[in-house]
C-alpha cells in the first residue's frame with residue numbers, strides 16, 4: 001500500500017487538525033477555568049454544530065439548503081417528546097455525566113436522519129435554487145404540521161406548539177454541556193474524515209459538475225443522500241441538545257433565521273472546508289455580539305451588508321481566501337482544509 | 338357542512354389568490370429571464386407597503402398616490418439592486434451556471450437580511466396600515482358574504498397591472514427581447530440583443546412590480562408587519578414553480594389555484610379541528626410545491642427545458 | 643477474440659426527433675473503432691446510451707457479455723467503460739490532479755484504492771497526456787486543448803477497458819493532432835485498451851481506426867475498414883449533404899490514397 005501514511009507525525013503536520021484541537025481544547029479549558037459563562041460556550045458550540053452539520057451537504061456537495069432548520073426543529077421536538085412521554089429515557093438523560101443525554105440526542109438525531117433520508121431521496125433530485133426552495137417548503141411544512149399536531153398530543157399542557165419540560169425531566173446545564181461537547185467532537189471528526197476521504201472527493205466533484213461526476217463513476221444519488229442524511233442527523237442532535245438546554249421547545253426552532261445563521265457562517269468562513277465553518281462560526285459569534293453591543297437595532301442590517309460584501313468580493317470566504325496564498329513557498333491550500 | 342362557509346372560503350381564496358399571483362410576477366420574471374431567485378421577495382413586497390404607509394401617515398398623502406410612488410420607488414430599487422449586487426455576478430456572463438445561480442441566491446439573501454431588519458428597526462413588529470381610511474371603505478355583499486372595497490380595489494389593480502405587463506411582454510419590442518433572452522440567452526445575444534440592457538431592464542421591472550404589489554398586499558390585508566415576508570415569499574416560490582418560470586399568466590393562474598387550495602383545505606380541516614385549519618392549509622400549499630417540483634418542474638404553463 | 647461491446651438495435655428518441663435508429667454494431671477487444679457522421683448524426687447520443695447517461699427507447703448494449711442497458715452511468719463506469727465529453731466538463735475549482743483523482747477513485751477499482759494510490763494513478767495519466775506540470779493548477783486555468791487532454795486523463799485514470807473518445811482532436815492544430823494520436827496509440831498498447839473515437843478530423847480517424855462506423859440522421863449507413871468506408875457512395879453523399887465536411891472529407895480521402903499506396 002503506497003501513499004498511506006496514517007502515522008501520528010503526519011497528522012501533527014496538519015494545521016487544520018491543530019486548529020481544530022486548539023478550538024476544542026479552548027472550549028474545554030474555558031469551561032474548566034470558568035473563563036466564559038456556560039451559556040456563552042453553549043452558544044458557540046451550538047453555532048459551530050449547526051454550521052458543521054449544514055457544511056456536509058452545502059459545503060462539500062454544494063447543495064444550499066435554506067430549510068436546514070427543519071432538522072434542528074425535528075431533532076428538538078423528537079428529544080423533548082421522547083423525554084416527556086418515555087419515562088426510561090427521561091431517567092437515562094441524567095446518567096453518565098451527559099452520556100445519557102447524548103444517547104437520547106442520538107435517538108432524536110436518528111429521527112431527523114430518517115426524515116432526511118426519505119425526503120432527501122426526493123428533493124435531492126432537484127438542483128440549485130429548486131432544491132433551496134424545496135427545503136424551505138419542507139421547513140414550513142414541518143413547522144405548520146408541528147403547530148397542528150403538538151397541541152393534540154396533550155391538550156391540557158401544550159399551548160400552541162410550545163412544550164416546556166417539567167423540572168423532573170430536564171438535566172443540569174453542565175451535563176448538557178458535556179453532551180454537546182461530545183457531539184461537537186464527533187461532528188468535527190466526521191467533517192474532517194469526509195474532507196480527507198474518497199467520499200469527500202466525490203461530493204466535491206458533485207458540487208463542481210454533477211453530470212460529469214456521475215459519468216466518472218461517482219454514485220451521485222447515493223452520495224447526496226448519505227451527505228444529506230448525515231447533515232440532518234447532526235442538525236437533529238444539535239437541535240435536541242439546544243432544546244434540552246433551553247428546558248423545552250417551541251416552533252421558533254424551525255425559523256428560517258436558524259438556516260440563515262448556518263448559511264452565513266459557512267459563507268463567511270468558506271465553503272467546502274472543515275476550517276471554514278469552524279472559523280466562520282467563531283467570527284459570526286463575535287460579530288453578532290459586537291454589532292449587538294455597538295449598534296443595537298441596526299446590527300442585523302449591518303450583518304446583511306457584510307454578507308453581501310463577502311458574497312460579492314470574497315465568494316470563497318475567509319479560509320478560501322487564505323488558501324490562495326503562499327507563505328514561505330508553502331501553499332496554504334495544502335495546509336488549510 | 339355549512340355551504341356558506343365553503344363559499345366564503347372559496348371566494349376569499351380566489352380574491353387572495355389574485356394578489357398572490359400578481360405579487361409573484363416580478364419573481365417569475367427575474368427567475369425566468371436571468372435565473373435570479375429573489376430571496377428578498379418578501380422584503381420587496383414590504384417596501385411597497387411601507388412606502389405607501391409612510392406617505393399616508395406622515396404626510397397625509399392619499400393611499401392611491403402612495404401606491405404610484407411605491408411603484409416608482411420599486412423601479413429605482415431595481416436599478417440599485419442591479420448595479421450594486423447583480424451586475425457583478427450575472428452582468429457579463431453568457432451562460433448562468435448553477436454556481437452563479439447560487440451566488441445570486443446568496444446575494445439576494447444578504448439583501449433580505451438587511452432589509453427585513455431595517456423594517457423591524459424603523460417600523461417595529463406592530464401591524465401598520467391605512468387605519469381609519471380603509472375602515473371607512475364601504476362593504477359589498479356577494480353570494481351572501483360581505484367583501485370590503487379595499488379587497489376589490491386591490492384585486493382590480495392587480496388584474497390591470499398583470500394585463501399591462503402581459504401586453505408589454507407580448508407586444509413591445511423591449512418586451513419581446515426580454516422573452517427572447519428568457520428562451521435562449523446565447524441565441525438572443527447573437528441576434529444583437531444587448532444582454533446587459535435586458536438584465537437591467539428585467540431587474541428594474543421585476544423588483545418594481547414586486548414592490549408595487551406590496552401596495553396591493555397592504556390594501557388586501559389592511560395592515561402589515563415584517564412577519565408577512567415569511568408568508569408571501571415562500572408562497573411566491575410555490576406560485577412561480579406552479580405557474581412555470583417566466584410565465585406571467587401562469588403566475589396569476591397559479592396564484593389563484595394556490596389561493597383556492599388554501600381556502601379549500603382550510604374548510605376541510607376545520608371540519609375536524611378548527612384550531613389547526615390555518616397551519617394545515619399553509620402546509621398543504623408547500624406540499625403542493627414539493628410535489629410539483631418533483632413531478633412537473635416546468636410548471637403548468639412552462640415549457641420543458 | 644471475444645466481442646467487448648455489442649450494440650444491438652439501439653433507438654433513442656428525443657420527443658419527435660430520432661437521434662439513433664436501430665443502430666447495431668459490435669467490436670472486438672483491442673480494436674479501435676472510428677465513429678463518424680455529419681453534425682447531429684447521433685454520435686454523442688450513442689455514447690450517452692452506451693455509458694448509461696440516456697436510456698435507449700429500444701435495443702440493448704452488451705459489454706463483455708453482460709447486458710448493461712439502462713444501468714446508471716456510475717455503475718457502467720465501474721464495469722470498465724470511460725468516456726470523454728465533447729463539450730469539456732472540467733471540475734473548475736479543483737486542481738488538475740484532483741480532477742484526474744476523481745477518475746481513479748471511482749473508476750474500475752472504485753472503493754479499493756486509497757487517496758494516495760489514486761494520486762499516483764492520476765499523476766501517471768497526467769504524464770501520459772502531457773499535463774503533469776499543470777498538476778497543481780486549477781482546471782479552470784487550462785486552455786481548451788489542455789482541458790480536452792484533462793478529459794482524456796480523467797478517463798484514463800478510471801483504468802477502463804473500453805474508452806470512448808468524443809472529438810478529443812477537435813480544435814487542435816495539425817501538430818497537436820499528431821501528438822494526441824501518438825498518445826492514444828501509446829495508451830492503447832500499454833493498457834490493452836479498446837477504443838471508440840468520434841472524430842471529424844477525418845484523416846486522423848482514417849489513419850488510426852481499424853474499422854469505421856458511419857452514422858447519418860441516426861441510422862448506421864456504413865461499416866467497414868477505412869478504405870471501404872471512404873469509397874462507399876452513400877457515405878460520400880451523406881457528407882456532401884453537409885458541405886463543410888464534404889470538402890474536407892474529399893480532400894482527406896485523396897491524402898489517404900497517397901499514404902496507402
Ligand SMILES: Nc1ncnc2c1ncn2[C@@H]1O[C@H](COP(=O)(O)OP(=O)(O)OP(=O)(O)O)[C@@H](O)[C@H]1O
Nearest residue numbers: 656659661679680681682683684685686687688728
Ligand atoms: N438531450 C437532448 N435533448 C434533445 N435533443 C437532443 C439531445 N441531445 C441530442 N439531441 C439531438 O439529437 C441529435 C443528435 O445529436 P448528437 O449530439 O448525438 O449528434 P452528434 O453526432 O454528436 O453531432 P456533433 O457532430 O455536432 O457532435 C441532434 O439533432 C441533437 O439536437
Ligand SMILES: [Mg+2]
Nearest residue numbers: 685686687728
Ligand atoms: Mg457530438
